[in-house]
Amino acid sequence: MKSSIHFFGEGKTKIQDNCLENIGYRGRQAVALDKMKLPILPGFIIDSEVSSTFDSKKLEPVLKSNLGKLEKKLNKELGSKENPLLLKVVVSPNLQFSNYPPIHNIGLVEPSLEGFIKHVGDNFALHEVHFLLRGVLDIEAKIAELESNEDRLKSISDVLKIIEKQIITEENSDGKMPPAATQKKTISNALELFPDEFSKDAFFQLNYILERIKCLIQLEEKAEGAIGDSETALLIQPMVYGNYGKNSGSGLFFTRNIVTGEKVLQGTFFKETFNELGSEGMDVNKVSKKHIQTLKEIRDKIEKEFKEIRSIRFTIEDDNLWLIDQRPVHGKSTRADIRVLLDLLADKVIDDKYAINSIKPSQLNELLHPMVDTTSVKGFKSITGGISGAPGSAIGKVYFTTEGITEAYKEAVKTGGDKNLILCMAATYADDVKAVEMSNGVLSCEGGYSAHASVVARQYGKVSLVKPDMKITGKKATIGNVTIKEGDYITLDVPYYGDPTVYLGTADLIEPDPKESGLLDLVALVKKYVTDDFFVRVNADNAKSADLALKFGAEGIGLCRTEHMFFQEERINLFRHMILAEDKKERVKVLNKLKTIQKKDFYEIFKVMSGKEVTIRLLDAPLHEFMPHTKEQLDSFKEYLTSAGINLTKSQLDERTQRLEEVNPMLGHRGSRIAVSYPEIYEMQISAIFEAAHKAKKEGVEVLPEIMVPLIMNSNEIKLLVFGKKIEGLTYKGLLEVSDEVQTKAGDDPIPFKVGTMIELPAAAVGAGEISKYAQFFSFGTNDLTQTTLGLSRDDFNAFMPDYTQFDLIEGNPFQKLDSNVKELIKIAVRRGSLTRPDLKTGLCGEHGANPDNIKFCMDAGLNYVSCSVYSVPIANLAIAQMNLSE
Template sequence: IKYVYDFSEGSSDMKALLGGKGANLAQMVKEGLAVPPGFTVTTEACLRYLEEGREFVQSLWIDVETALERLESQTGRTFGSGPEPLLVSVRSGAPISMPGMMDTILNLGLNDDTRSALAEMVGDDRFAWDSYRRFIQMFGNVVKGVPSERFESILEEVRRNKGVALDHQLDAEALASLVKRYLSLYEEVTGETFPSDPWIQLREAVEAVFDSWNTARAKTYRKIHGIDDSMGTAVNVVAMVYGNLGGDSGTGVCFSRNPADGEKKLYGEFLVNAQGEDVVAGIRTPQPIGELTRVMPEIFEELKATADRLERRFKDMQDIEFTVERGKLYILQTRTGKRSAEAAVRIAVEMEKEGLIDRNEALGRISPEQVERLLHSQIDPNCVPDVISRGLPASPGAAVGRIVFDPDEAVAMAEKGESVVLVRPETTPDDIHGLYAAKGILTSRGGMTSHAAVVARGLGKPCVSGAEDVSIDLEGGRLLTEDREFVKGDFITVDGSTGRVIAGEVPLSLPSISDELNTVLDWADEAADLQVWANGDTPEDAKRARSFGAKGIGLCRTEHMFMAEDRFPVMQRMVVAESLEERQEALDDLRAMQVEDFVGIFREMDGLPVIVRLLDPPLHEFLPKIPELDKRIVEADSAGYDTSKLRKMKSRAESLREVNPMLGFRGCRLGIVYPEIYGMQIRAIFDAMSSLPDVNLKVEIMMPLVQTKGEMALLREMVDSIASEYPQASLSYLVGTMIELPRAALRAAELAEDAEFFSFGTNDLTQTCLGLSRDDVESKFMKEYVDKGIFPISPFHVLDRDGVGELMAIAFERGRKARPDISIGICGEHGGDPKSVAFCHSLGLNYVSCSPFRVPVARMAAGWAAL
């Protein structure tokens, strides 16, 4: 088996074997771009190493040696000796990009001899010492686990002694002494002398990259992003080029389009006289790429042309690392750029317009989760925020939370339900759990491509990076601006769309949907097989649902109308009524109110279907709890008021009390036992319909919690006989049922005899299929179950395909068979969850119905499911 490939032997379609980085480097060589020469050790070699250990490296090594010989002849330099020593970088590259997760070692091949030779070769003693100390630090840290802080604190001390602020102000002599101290630190921590043999350096570095596939942080990243653990990583060995050879050298990172908003314009940053790590690690804050037009105009033009070319070749936005060595541009890496959701939408739409990709490809590039992110909060434009600092708008959206400096603490506080903003000078891959737990992120150092910025964009979390005018005192737990101080637990708001850092809690508002997003959602609708409807109870909900693109109301929960302040007392009167006359009186008042609601909703939904569900919750939900009533009776009594009404309410509450109300006197059982209640609601619906001669009505009346044919037949008869009271023969409506009990799912065929449509109420169906109380388990033990892997995720969030899903499949099949034109949808919360939507698509449902705010997400999910 061939384990080592020169760049000139690979291509971009060999990612599984060569890793993303290696495959793209190879492709660039193919395209004739200036890539430093090098070779790739394959992911297969990594996997064998992880299985067989060191032994395997013996046999691998012959190939590495010959590859290195080729590298020597290509560069005209020699590995491990002068006069022109060959130095290499060793970089990992998994098949799927895992930013910041794996490690890089630069300047490998240096020892005391080659360092002197390098100094001769480039005519710069200082540079050679600087390269050497960087190498010792990276090798020590990455390969041997010597803590970076130990190196940093020595560096800090040397800087202080010399009275300089920045590393590049240290002279050769200072760097030479630094090297000495680094070497003894290495010895102290590892108990070994630093390997001066470049072959040993290379071998240990390659092994370290292999090993880093299984570090905790790499595993965490893979877990969060659902990346396969069995891919392994490739190792790239690349001849070094130098960005720190003076004012005509430099290094940078650029994107072919803006990764924050998607604008088609070269975007990124660079540092003059620096090596790549300085940019990525956020140690020095770099200059925006546009400045290159001033500093190195030809390089800027060449870079721009290269970016264009790479984009056309890879048909996607590229994230490019480059180095300029004495006026010559080298491309070190290109890969598909991570981007914010906003940028993803704009780039997909514009690339489709440019003819670079087709519509389905464009659609496939925006996930439902990204659409969800676009509906993230923004700072309410009407408020005047107290801006304390401005940093870079690293990841869009706004977040409010309590300041927390420590990632572990961020996790702990988030678990308690607190919103937190993680505040750090900069972040590293070790902080990933904190970034994940936080609502937003603020760093005082680092640019748009710093670790915090990249990770935050991936997670869709608001992030402000490089807010340099705040200082962060980690030890003291303080965030300081020039004249103010904030401590842990204080509220702060970060606006990742503008870079503003704001004191306190600021009101947030939902953004409107951009034209580009609308375009994409229209494409999704075209691609989709199922429609997206919304659950809504008021005319405002209906209006919002329509504006988000809902094609109907799939569930109008009429009980929500009774919860309004002015209606609640009337509803209570109805519940407390002792005689039919008394109840009827209250119902008459309610009817007028319901008519008003229905008129509003029907009007908003002119031309689109509206499913009105009759009363569902147990009646005691409309009464105060008994202890509260006791308290009120005592209070009223001691104030000398008449308590008879309260006592009556209490005795009714007592008689309605249930041990398990979710399975008690609720749903259509109410309508069957108190036909006057459903009668009122049905009349209110028909009243409203009759009063709207100009509206194109598509009204459907839905029964909750039905499980037998007897119930369904009786309810259908009730609706039809009330309809016959109305003069218009044209009063057209449908009658249907929710499927939210296992028995209903199993007996779907006979229910379909009277029901003209089904709607899966998967909240109750999950509760009853699994025997899990929907109101209790989430707070009590669901987390334990998920942690123990019993459920991959709560079945109330993502539909349980194996259990609930099977009931749905049975109901679907039996219902359709009995009534081939029956319309079947879903209106449980799952209707807005992308994975559950995909399942509904595979079943063949007509529509999913979800909260109005989730409609765009569900539309995207429906489109995706059909791709």
């Protein structure tokens, strides 16, 4: 029997490792703290070898011996009229969660109650008797239920209902205790359910409770058909009270700030109070110097042991500080997680591998986007649900058109007003990009994760939420019975995990700070484990995004969408003019103006990306997307045309625009097909690229351009665009000839560059062996490759995808996680392309690029890199580092 009772306390526990399985989860927690020499309350454990089989008579001497140690340590005595020792019994199963309630205040009998009242007062003492009785009656109720003793169960339940109404709990923290006479009557009625000695003899009370717990464990085992020894131990410890005199108190704190990760105790101390229920405390850092030093020592040891922020409860009784327990913290921020890991790494408590593997890649979204301060939205009307397009939180006034939000932004800039704006539209198009950039977030109702609004929002670090149930009529939106009008303030909260929420009103936001949050330090650590074999590039169309991406660890640009460069207000009408030009001469005239703009953009990007590859995709989007979609846009374009000396009526303009419209534009006149029809467009872009490159090179910039031709379906197309062709008096100038002309004009040495293509059609994947004769690199555009492989529209499939999910017809969202057939096409393309061109470089630049599952596939398939939006670069790098470390 003696070998099955384990005493702990004062850092002198003698429990051997081979016995740890027998003392349960709670027991192991207590022993671990004792081994760390922390001021844990001493106690002892009846291990699982005997917890359900012990003989009370044989247990009695061992029990009394261990109780004597506790009495000596706390200077109290079980059953004493002056300074009684009270106990708690906690059932400690091997699992973290227990179905058995703990029992507190064991030893409160008629003699000891008198002594307890002297220290804590009559009202609190009676309150604790209630707690004792509730705990024991919970055990008795479970026993009666298992024994099918309905009469006893009813008697117990009736008394328990009365007790529940009279005690202060978390659910009833503002409640007041009834008069003492009422409490005593309740106690008297409850005691009728127990033997007389239960209220008179403290040791009998302890023995009785242990016997009843043993009985319950036996009944539970029998009911579950268990065979052999129980896996449940019993943990016995003294009770201490924060209201046990002037030099007493209770507290709880986190080992550091759970939002910022600052190494400062964060919590509350309740002076001369048992616990926090119904109490107002003070900052835990204001406890006495003697005790704050102990708390900091506890903090340091706990963090080093558990390697994370923990929550700690403690009690000071009569100027003695006792650690009650410590637990994980579920509400801590990723920023705090990273900060503690970096501190532990600096102190050599953990190594690089542990630090990197302790953060899930998806957690980094929290550091890259604002978060709602949840305390600021209490009482706000809210609407939950929707499809997360781009994570984060955003506040602003709602506007329903690009023109409306543009005018509001201009006015705010001019007057110094509020520039917090939310764009609310059914869907966005090419010419709405600038509006997305001006806004803090986008609320739409068409499409989903891969819709235009979501893709552009991710690129610019904005928030995007798709609410399919939202109806937009004019300048108001209706979601259920909630109406949002133009000018109303809303808050979008789109977490990476959990349901998105729209709050009506302005919340407080916690803004991201990559440096202060520790993100940049983490990126530097992670980059040590991202090799040249597989790395991350960024999808970026301007120097600002490119510069930020470098800070996040990007190794070049994997996709520069040149069509995005024309969406600014001073450029879009010029581009529309080029589209509607009646002949080549007029088109070239406008293209020369656009070239000046593109050259400046490319030059700025090359300077930022000096020494790193920049993959520039030539114009891809269908031309009709650039044309006016609203009356305001049409009026603006007409005004531009008039100023350019072109007088078109509205009907003439409509007629020309309609000529461009296609039934299925995503598979129509776009990408390389535009270049075949209008070679002067790509000529302009190639010239702009190389003029910018030569200019940058002369300034000492190392320029490494890669020209990507989009939407290639066969080798003949790319051969034509790269090398050109002469037929029947018609000359098609290839990009190599254009680059040579620019070099000659610049009087400079050749700039090394690569020509490649985006593989986004199944035909291109299957024909990769022929295409790679003319392409030095492949970039897989998996958004379109998924669409064309599965025949799914990324903008429309959300309407019926829930039905497919319900019947398990498709695994997840194919625009987030690569479909197996799309993967197969990628593997075919890599294999066939590499056979033709062994030094072929391959990457993935679709929206799939930051998903760890997709990244693992890309690495296994032999790709060289993934390219993703700016704010996904750290996420992808972390995923790669974790995979490299796992190997």
